Amino acid sequence: MSEGAAKKEEKPRKFQAIRGTRDLLPPETALWNRVEQTAHKVFTTFGFGEIRLPIFEDTELFRRSIGQDTDVVSKEMYTFEDRPSELPDPSKFAEIGPFLQEVRRAFDKGEIPKTVANREALARFGEKFTAFAEEYQRLPLGAMGGLPDLPAYKAAFLEAFHFTRTIKLGEEVTLRPEATASVCRAYVEHGMSNLPQPVKLYYMGPMFRRERPQKGRYRQFYQIGAEVLGGSDAPAIDAEVIEMVMTFFDRLELQGVQLDINSIGCRECRPKYVESLRAELLKVKDQLGPDSQRRIETNPLRVLDSKVESEQGIIATLPRIADHLCEACAAHYSGVKRQLEMRGVFFRENWRLVRGLDYYMRTSFEITAQGLGAQNAVCGGGRYDGLVELLGGPPTKGIGFAIGEDRLILSLQESGKAPGQQGRDVYIAWMGERAHATAIRAAKDLRKAGFSVELPPGEQKFGKALSQADKLGAKHALILGDNEVSEGLWTLKTLADGSQAKYTEPDLLEHLRKQKALSS
Ligand code: HAM
Numbered sequence: 028m029s030e031g032a033a034k035k036e037e038k039p040r041k042f043q044a045i046r047g048t049r050d051l052l053p054p055e056t057a058l059w060n061r062v063e064q065t066a067h068k069v070f071t072t073f074g075f076g077e078i079r080l081p082i083f084e085d086t087e088l089f090r091r092s093i094g095q096d097t098d099v100v101s102k103e104m105y106t107f108e109d110r111p112s113e114l115p116d117p118s119k120f121a122e123i124g125p126f127l128q129e130v131r132r133a134f135d136k137g138e139i140p141k142t143v144a145n146r147e148a149l150a151r152f153g154e155k156f157t158a159f160a161e162e163y164q165r166l167p168l169g170a171m172g173g174l175p176d177l178p179a180y181k182a183a184f185l186e187a188f189h190f191t192r193t194i195k196l197g198e199e200v201t202l203r204p205e206a207t208a209s210v211c212r213a214y215v216e217h218g219m220s221n222l223p224q225p226v227k228l229y230y231m232g233p234m235f236r237r238e239r240p241q242k243g244r245y246r247q248f249y250q251i252g253a254e255v256l257g258g259s260d261a262p263a264i265d266a267e268v269i270e271m272v273m274t275f276f277d278r279l280e281l282q283g284v285q286l287d288i289n290s291i292g293c294r295e296c297r298p299k300y301v302e303s304l305r306a307e308l309l310k311v312k313d314q315l316g317p318d319s320q321r322r323i324e325t326n327p328l329r330v331l332d333s334k335v336e337s338e339q340g341i342i343a344t345l346p347r348i349a350d351h352l353c354e355a356c357a358a359h360y361s362g363v364k365r366q367l368e369m370r371g372v373f374f375r376e377n378w379r380l381v382r383g384l385d386y387y388m389r390t391s392f393e394i395t396a397q398g399l400g401a402q403n404a405v406c407g408g409g410r411y412d413g414l415v416e417l418l419g420g421p422p423t424k425g426i427g428f429a430i431g432e433d434r435l436i437l438s439l440q441e442s443g444k445a446p447g448q449q450g451r452d453v454y455i456a457w458m459g460e461r462a463h464a465t466a467i468r469a470a471k472d473l474r475k476a477g478f479s480v481e482l483p484p485g486e487q488k489f490g491k492a493l494s495q496a497d498k499l500g501a502k503h504a505l506i507l508g509d510n511e512v513s514e515g516l517w518t519l520k521t522l523a524d525g526s527q528a529k530y531t532e533p534d535l536l537e538h539l540r541k542q543k544a545l546s547s
Contacts, residue, residue, distance in 0.1 A: 047238070047246025058436055058445045062279060063231060066251050069275045070229045073267070075253055078228040080209040086201040092208035092414055094385025096325050099204050103236040109197035114139065123187050127156050130190075140198055148194050155186040202235035207386070207411065207427055208418075210254045215420035225258030225424070231432070243402030243434045251435075252408075254427035260412060262362030265390045268426055270370045272394065272406055281405075281435065282442040283397025287377035288367075290360035291328070291409075292352050293388045300351035301327055311341050328381040334401075347378045356389055363390055386411040390426065398441030399434055406430040450500025452478040452539065456492030457507040465512050469505065469532075476536060478543070497522055503539070 044050055051059060067077070086106050093100050115133060120126035133139045134149055159182070203209060210228055213219070219226045231251040238244055253271065255264055269286065276284050292300060305327045312320055315338055319330045331342060352360065367374055374392075382391050391409035399405065408428025415423035439445055453473055457466035463486070470482040481499055483492065489506065496504045506518040506527075517535055520527040530538055 045246075047240040049245065049247075054449055055436070055440075055445070057449055058439065059432070062432065062435060062439070063251070065278050066229070066231065066275060069278055070253060070271065073227070073271045073274075075227040075229045075271075078210060078213060078230050080203070080206055080213065080230055080232070082233065083200045083202050084209055084212065086199040088208050088212055088418070089201055089204060091417060092211065092384075092386055093205070097384055099236060099384065103238055104204055105202040105235045105237060106199060107201075108195055109200050114191055114194060114196055123156055123159070126187065127152060139194065139196060142195060142198075144195055148190060152186060152190045155182065158182075204236045205234055205384070205429060206230050206232075206250065206252055207254060207384075207414070207425075207429070210427070211256070211415045211418050211420070211425065214256050214415055214423070215418055220257055220415075220421050220423065222257075225255045225264070227253070227255050229253035241402065243399050243431070243437055245433060249432035250429040251432050252427060252429035254425060256415065256425045257423050260359070260389075260410070260424040260426075262359055262366045264424075265363045265410060265426055266366030266370055266372070268408070268428060269367060269374075269392060270372050272408075272428055272430065273372050275430075276394070276396070276405075276435075279435070279439060280444050281396050281438060282444070283395075283438075285395045286372065286374045286392060287380050287395070288363070288374045288390065288392045289377055289380040290348070290352060290356055290363075290389050291381055291387060291391050292348055292356050294413075296351055296353035296356055297348075297388070300346070300348050303346050303351070304328070304330075307345055314338075314341055329383070331379040331381050332383070342379065349376075349378055359389055382407060382409055386414045386417075388412055392428070396435070396438040398438050402434060404431070405434045405438060449479070450502060451481045451496075452501070452543070453503045453505050454481045454492070454496030454499060454501035455483070455505045455507060456487065456489055456496065457483075458486055458489065459509045459512075461509060461512050462507040466505075466507050469507065469517070472532075472536070473539070476540070478539060493520070493522075502542075505535075 070077075086104070089104060090100055095101065115126060115129040120129070130139070130152070131149065134141065134145065139145055210230065214226065229252065232249065233247050234250050235247055237246055240246060253268065255268055258264070269288075273284070273286065291297060305323055308315070308319075308323045308327055308330060312323060315323075315330070316333075316335050319333050319335065319338060322329045330338075331345070333339075333342065349357075349360075364374070364376075377393075380391055380393055382393075387409040389410045389412070392407070393404050394406040395403040396405045406428055408426070410424075410426040412424045413422070414425055415421070436445075455466045455470055457463055466482060470480045473480045481496070481501060483495070487495065489508075493504055501522060504520045504522060506520060511517050511529075515531060516529040517532065518527055518529055519535060519538070
């Protein structure tokens, strides 16, 4: 059957957005736009410039930055192999030797990406082949008269098969789960350390994490974030970054905003604290749930994050990082608090605030807002000195945050800060060919003056046109019939009270302008 015929036979099927992803529709998108416009404005007043980043990156970038043992990297990333080339087809080779040779050639020429994993797979395959060739040499003459029942021969064949399955033909790429790593990558790639420091960048866009979807948690979600890279690590920088988010939230009239801060120390003091925490946790291990028990080994700090009810009493008695900070970290933390006070930014110290990504050090913060239920963190951020260096750049200070835009919008909606349905300013009810030409010109002029205009494509009886205007929430109906056109006097009906009046074209524009100014 031809492809076309097969297509015809396919039954129609309804598709749905993939679990954890969703469509954003009007009028809600108007609120998204308002939020984003406000971010552009506020961040610009703080001297930040916008950076637009790719949606996918080399997987290794996230592994290194965020950390192999974090939930994000170990469980939640959308990773796939980009597939630019084909491995030589093993069935085209009568023997394994020439096949191996061909694979080696493709690897040397870069037709198979020269990744560490591929280099190792090739070496392993080569070793197996040599072992197999040695076995083969030991065979009595004539033993090859059929498929020999030799363990080494079979092993080599299996290995060849396995190799063709496991070798990564393309680069391994990941849909970005966050953007700090990408900003640091871009900072290094574009030599931004040569620019006046610090470099202040912000971004917005979709991120991807394979989490269990629930209210405020999606697999494709949106962040608005900012990063300050380079220059000093003065506490004033931390405080100003936090002040900027708070100003943004204030501008949006976000309700119930609560800022929590903490210092999680540095490479000097944190390991010692983590050890004492681990030692204490081991003493109470059997009173903890399976997640926390596992975390005693992998990342004891994350136990402090636990929401499990029965663990709360135990956690309250654990050692606190504030008592273990080295002198420099303690001084930095007091500096940040003082700077926040100078800026009139209210905060709560939360010694249990640890962030889920490995790159953080010293200042960590989270902001919660009203109406979000369990997923109430609307912003998270912190300092990450050293991350740029880890990505091959010069030693560089860094601090930033990311706002969960979906949650921000949810909170604004719950507190009634969302704009309602945006109706049209003017619905043009026209009848007759001459009136149509005038209607097209009127729509053009009104739109140019900034009014939202609905111009129906076909003629309608006035009664039908008015009810359509009403359904669309139009404020006014502009009535254009043959009389209006020949008189040069247009009828404008105000739908809210049914009143109507006649205007010349320039008077009409003036009237609408005044009305708009009054209502905004
Ligand atoms: P994060 O805490 O992983 O930090 O994410 C920041 C914010 O993104 C969260 O507070 C939350 O509002 C939102 N968010 C995270 N996951 C989801 C999800 N599955 N659905 C909806 N919203 C979500 C970072 O991403 C860091 N890169 C922040 C940063 C920038 N630190 C320094 N610079």
